[in-house]
Amino acid sequence: MEIKHKIEAILLLGGDELQIKELSKFFGIPIEEILNILEELKEERRETGINIEIDGEFVNLVTNPIYGEVINDFFQQETKPKKLSGAALETLSIIAYRQPVTKSEIEAIRGVSVDRIVQNMEEKKFIRICGKKDTIGRPNLYEVTDKFLGYIGIKKIEELPNYQEVKGSSEDGKNEN
Known part of the structure; x- marks a missing residue:
């Protein structure tokens, strides 16, 4: 065996x-x-x-x-899975395209606190901590999970629209600093 x-x-x-x-x-x-x-x-x-x-x-x-939909239908759940809020989707998009990324980097892009959203997305297992940034305070670095990719109907992060373009330009920005 x-x-x-x-x-x-x-x-x-x-x-x-x-x-x-x-x-x-x-x-x-x-x-x-x-x-x-x-x-x-x-x-x-x-x-x-x-x-x-x-x-x-x-x-x-x-x-x-x-x-997920067929499982819910089979078990006849009366409540459908909750849709993600616009703020949650925006935060997840930032994480997906910029990963690994810290909460403060997400907040700098969104202009608002993301503590609660990040906590909720961790609980739903849509994101996970993938390390610590080598900087003052050693903040957590976040990345999306396969569960999130499945939720949006893709298998790999590279399938996100314009992923290579966005990832390339964000890495260029990192090299300039």
């Missing part, structure tokens, strides 16, 4: 998030190798109803966001 199928079975029965280091310890395989196996599984499952979500030190199975 292939180890990735064993890992997949453990993820199915593991329920909530599993620590990647636990899988590494159990199988006696370095974390980097486990991460490679998980990335391979994630790619294989990308077009299926069940996806693999890797979030920092944790991994779990999730439903594919592109099937």
